[in-house]
Amino acid sequence: MSKRGYHHGNLRQALVEAALALIAEKGPQGFTLSEAAKAADVTPAAVYRHFTGRDELLAEVARQGYEIFAALMDYAYDNGQPTALSAFEATGRAYLAFARKYPGHYQAMFESGLSLQGNPELAAVANKASGVLEKAATALSAHIPPEKRPPPAMFSAHIWALSHGVVELFTRGAPGTRSPFPPEDLLEAGIGIYLRGLGLLPPDA
Amino acid sequence: MSKRGYHHGNLRQALVEAALALIAEKGPQGFTLSEAAKAADVTPAAVYRHFTGRDELLAEVARQGYEIFAALMDYAYDNGQPTALSAFEATGRAYLAFARKYPGHYQAMFESGLSLQGNPELAAVANKASGVLEKAATALSAHIPPEKRPPPAMFSAHIWALSHGVVELFTRGAPGTRSPFPPEDLLEAGIGIYLRGLGLLPPDA
DNA sequence: TGTACATCAGTGAACGCGCGTTCACTGATGTAC
DNA sequence: TGTACATCAGTGAACGCGCGTTCACTGATGTAC
Numbered sequence: 001m002s003k004r005g006y007h008h009g010n011l012r013q014a015l016v017e018a019a020l021a022l023i024a025e026k027g028p029q030g031f032t033l034s035e036a037a038k039a040a041d042v043t044p045a046a047v048y049r050h051f052t053g054r055d056e057l058l059a060e061v062a063r064q065g066y067e068i069f070a071a072l073m074d075y076a077y078d079n080g081q082p083t084a085l086s087a088f089e090a091t092g093r094a095y096l097a098f099a100r101k102y103p104g105h106y107q108a109m110f111e112s113g114l115s116l117q118g119n120p121e122l123a124a125v126a127n128k129a130s131g132v133l134e135k136a137a138t139a140l141s142a143h144i145p146p147e148k149r150p151p152p153a154m155f156s157a158h159i160w161a162l163s164h165g166v167v168e169l170f171t172r173g174a175p176g177t178r179s180p181f182p183p184e185d186l187l188e189a190g191i192g193i194y195l196r197g198l199g200l201l202p203p204d205a
Numbered sequence: 206m207s208k209r210g211y212h213h214g215n216l217r218q219a220l221v222e223a224a225l226a227l228i229a230e231k232g233p234q235g236f237t238l239s240e241a242a243k244a245a246d247v248t249p250a251a252v253y254r255h256f257t258g259r260d261e262l263l264a265e266v267a268r269q270g271y272e273i274f275a276a277l278m279d280y281a282y283d284n285g286q287p288t289a290l291s292a293f294e295a296t297g298r299a300y301l302a303f304a305r306k307y308p309g310h311y312q313a314m315f316e317s318g319l320s321l322q323g324n325p326e327l328a329a330v331a332n333k334a335s336g337v338l339e340k341a342a343t344a345l346s347a348h349i350p351p352e353k354r355p356p357p358a359m360f361s362a363h364i365w366a367l368s369h370g371v372v373e374l375f376t377r378g379a380p381g382t383r384s385p386f387p388p389e390d391l392l393e394a395g396i397g398i399y400l401r402g403l404g405l406l407p408p409d410a
Numbered sequence: 411t412g413t414a415c416a417t418c419a420g421t422g423a424a425c426g427c428g429c430g431t432t433c434a435c436t437g438a439t440g441t442a443c
Numbered sequence: 444t445g446t447a448c449a450t451c452a453g454t455g456a457a458c459g460c461g462c463g464t465t466c467a468c469t470g471a472t473g474t475a476c
Contacts, residue, residue, distance in 0.1 A: 006438050007452055027318055029234060033430060044430075046453050054430065110373075111316075113232055148401075148408075150394060153385045158395040161370030162363070168315075168373060169366055180358045189355060190363040194395075196353075197402030203353075211471045212419055238463060249463075251420050259463065 012050040014040040019061050020104035028112035033057065058114055063122055065105030070129040072098050077136050084139040085200055088159075091136045092191045095163040096184060099171060110164070133160060145199045155198065162190050217255040219245040224266050225309035233317035238262065263319055268327050270310030275334040277303050282341050289344040290405055293364075296341045297396045300368040301389060304376060315369070338365060350404045360403065367395050 008014065018039035022031045033054040037044040051057045073094050080090030099106045108114070109126075116123040137156035141149060166187045170179040179186070195201045213219065223244035227236045238259040242249040256262040278299050285295030304311045313319070314331075321328040342361035346354060371392045375384040384391070400406045 006436085006454085011452080029318065032428080034428070043454055045432080045455080048431075049452055113234065148398075150398070154391065154394060155398075157375070157385055157391055158367070158398070161374055161391070161395070162367045163370070164374055165366030165368065165370030169369055170362065180362055186359065186362055186366070189359060190366070190399075193353075193355070193360070193363070193402035194399050195402070197398035197400070197406075199408065201402075203404065203408065211421085211469085216419080237461080239461070247419095248421055250422080250465080253464075254419055 008040070008042060008046075011040060011042060011046065015042075015047060015050065015057060016061055016064065019057060020108075022104075023061070023107050023112070024104035028107045031058065031112075055114070058108060058112060059119060059122055061105065062108040062112065062114060063125055065102060065109045066122070066125040066129050068102060068105060069098050069109070070125065070132060073129060073132040077132055080136075084136075084143055085195070088136045088140045089191060089195070091133055092159050092163055092187065093184070095160070096167060096171075096187050099167040106167070130156075130160070140200065143200060148199055150198075155194075158194065159191065162194070163187060166190070213245070213247060213251075216245060216247060216251065220247075220252060220255065220262060221266055221269060224262060225313075227309075228266070228312050228317070229309035233312045236263065236317075260319070263313060263317060264324055264327055266310065266313040267317065267319060268330055270307060270314045271327070271330040271334050273307060273310060274303050274314070275330065275337060278334060278337040282337055285341075289341075289348060290400070293341045293345045294396060294400070296338055297364050297368060297392065298389075300365070301372060301376075301392050304368075304372040311372070335361075335365070345405070348405060353404055355403075360399075363399065364396065367399070368392060371395070 015036055018036040019031055021039065022035055033047055034044045036057065037047050047057065051060065073091050076090040076094035077087050080087030114122075116126055133156045134153060137152035137159075140155075141152045166183050170181075170183045170186060181189075192201065196203060220241055223241040224236050226244065227240055238252055239249045241262065242252050252258075252262065256265065278296050281295040281299035282292050285292030319327075321331055338361045339358060342357035342364075345360075346357045371388050375386075375388045375391060386394075397406065401408060
């Protein structure tokens with residue numbers, strides 16, 4: 001911690017980052033306002049210059065997470081050209097990559113128990129993130145034989161759920177089981193089988 | 206609460222049930238030893254006659270959950286005869302049914318952050334539960350065309366992850382999204398597509 | 411059947427702790443003259 | 444360039460709270476005689 005005077009400089013963001021480190025290290029319940037303040041070398045009361053309280057700080061962490069998440073998904077989508085299929089697969093991979101690379105954000109978003117109700121700004125940015133996956137699903141939808149075409153929202157939900165389940169069950173020292181396979185491989189294979197079921201991959205691949 | 210004297214009768218199980226109700230109502234973090242004791246009409250100190258502390262009470266809740274879960278999965282498996290396929294599908298449905306019917310147990314097992322490390326008894330009963338799904342997957346494995354046959358542990362993990370993701374994301378007033386579809390339908394459709402991808406369902410169903 | 415007694419499940423008071431939050435304050439910063 | 448002053452980001456002490464846990468105790472239960 002460099003010498004700083006009475007004033008911090010950018011305490012707001014420093015608190016967000018302290019919270020992220022705490023959450024990544026000890027889980028969403030390990031985060032407390034007091035410890036975040038201490039990690040930022042500041043009195044707990046100083047937090048109230050920047051946030052209305054504990055919940056708003058946590059919400060800001062999640063908000064930044066959704067922002068990064070949406071950008072990452074969008075990047076993966078664009079980058080996943082040339083085909084709608086490869087773009088879609090890329091967003092699935094991006095989900096897991098995000099969870100791995102930004103564990104603090106991920107847990108704040110999905111495991112901290114904060115509610116999107118009554119926080120319109122947070123809900124909006126969350127929708128932005130899920131919008132990317134639905135966009136990818138819609139684009140892909142055109143390539144699905146009509147007789148087995150589910151609504152795009154449905155198979156984007158499937159991929160989302162599968163990805164989330166893999167993260168929750170198999171990426172940490174999680175309950176239930178230790179990972180029988182590398183999570184990336186598990187997800188990749190699962191998505192592959194699923195897309196084959198949709199008729200989007202050759203049945204003998 | 207009926208009149209009871211100084212002695213409770215079966216406080217141990219009453220505390221487990223109080224904890225379950227608290228968890229189901231307010232989430233795993235809403236559970237405290239003190240509130241569970243109060244709900245059972247007893248002083249917090251009385252808890253220590255039956256458990257070494259808060260963690261052991263929570264672990265017992267989870268243990269009973271795994272027990273019920275394993276029994277339910279096993280029942281679904283047997284009941285899913287006549288074919289390996291229908292038995293497998295039944296276990297998938299049982300996962301979601303369990304989460305719905307026993308939300309307190311479910312959250313204690315998967316969302317309370319308790320660790321299976323250093324609790325061999327809990328780990329054993331957890332393995333019993335996942336063992337059923339693997340058994341179902343292994344039986345099904347024989348029917349998969351060899352060139353697209355993943356290890357049974359892998360597709361049981363896929364189904365487990367998909368089910369878990371659906372529960373986490375779409376069954377409560379969850380973060381991320383409100384459910385676009387009834388979770389049961391979502392899971393059923395997802396498993397269907399997945400099994401078609403494995404060559405276990407006709408491609409045109 | 412009646413009494414003495416051991417057991418042990420529960421009480422209730424107390425503890426130390428860390429939490430989120432409040433408040434009057436202080437002192438560094440940067441602007442006006 | 445130098446001084447006076449307003450701003451406001453941070454301090455530090457204090458609060459009430461509920462938590463998990465401990466301890467000496469009490470009184471209901473059930474057994475031995």
